[in-house]
Amino acid sequence: MTPSSSASAASTALSVNVNKVALVRNTRHLGIPDVVRAARLCLEAGAHGITVHPRPDERHIRSGDVYDLAALLAQWPGREYNIEGNPFHNLMDFVRAVRPQQATFVPDSTDQFTSDHGWNLAQDSERLRPLIDECHALGVRVSLFMDPLPDTMAAARAVGADRVELYTEPYAAAWGTPQAAAELARYRAAALAAQVVGLGVNAGHDLNRDNLGPFVHEVPGVLEVSIGHALVADALELGYAATVRAYLACLPPSPQAAA
Ligand SMILES: CC(=O)[C@@H](O)[C@H](O)COP(=O)(O)O
Numbered sequence: 001m002t003p004s005s006s007a008s009a010a011s012t013a014l015s016v017n018v019n020k021v022a023l024v025r026n027t028r029h030l031g032i033p034d035v036v037r038a039a040r041l042c043l044e045a046g047a048h049g050i051t052v053h054p055r056p057d058e059r060h061i062r063s064g065d066v067y068d069l070a071a072l073l074a075q076w077p078g079r080e081y082n083i084e085g086n087p088f089h090n091l092m093d094f095v096r097a098v099r100p101q102q103a104t105f106v107p108d109s110t111d112q113f114t115s116d117h118g119w120n121l122a123q124d125s126e127r128l129r130p131l132i133d134e135c136h137a138l139g140v141r142v143s144l145f146m147d148p149l150p151d152t153m154a155a156a157r158a159v160g161a162d163r164v165e166l167y168t169e170p171y172a173a174a175w176g177t178p179q180a181a182a183e184l185a186r187y188r189a190a191a192l193a194a195q196v197v198g199l200g201v202n203a204g205h206d207l208n209r210d211n212l213g214p215f216v217h218e219v220p221g222v223l224e225v226s227i228g229h230a231l232v233a234d235a236l237e238l239g240y241a242a243t244v245r246a247y248l249a250c251l252p253p254s255p256q257a258a259a
């Protein structure tokens, strides 16, 4: 399929995180599974973008992957590249070199098992502000990885963020339990609070085929979900194309037809 194909028409964009393809690739010196091929197959199936989280220890996504994927995305006008990381570590070097459509600032330590919390803006706003300003000067949208706390959204806007990414692990952990409805209400309140102050809302972490649909149905105005671990696990069974289509089917359709 040529890169001119359209992404699926959806009001919530699906950005596929390919960290875990790289993780498997790194266990042998054979170059397979190919991270760029995985990303291309996902884009051909209608994914709106690709996300990577190049951690400093290169446990999965390596520097070369970041640049190889940038070259791929350059062939797909209208699809977005989202690079995640801690801006006080290695993220900004990638942002300066690659200028992705979006940078997602995540407050992870270098040895963290996985992302498990959002920013403490009372502590970090002043350090974040110049880096957010630099991203804007480079034409890069900034999303801050945040816990679903309505009272923190004004500070996220005040520091200059364009969007917040709601950390969705607590929702995923509650899925299928009596606490699920209460968790959804928390995310709904956080999303509304973000939108009231002019922030766009993204979401991610531990989203999957079961919990994605209810989330985007109950939480208004989610612009993008970035999904990796469960999606790649599903792709091991279904293949990338069928898996991406299955995730897109969970997202609300809209007349918007992305380029
Ligand atoms: C920020 C976040 O929740 C994920 O995007 C992150 O990329 C997960 O990192 P691992 O894939 O290393 O668990």
Ligand SMILES: NCC(=O)COP(=O)(O)O
Binding pocket: 017, 051, 084, 165, 203, 204, 205, 206, 207, 226, 227, 228, 229, 230, 231
């Ligand atoms: N920002 C979330 C992301 O990119 C992927 O998270 P997960 O689906 O691997 O948990």
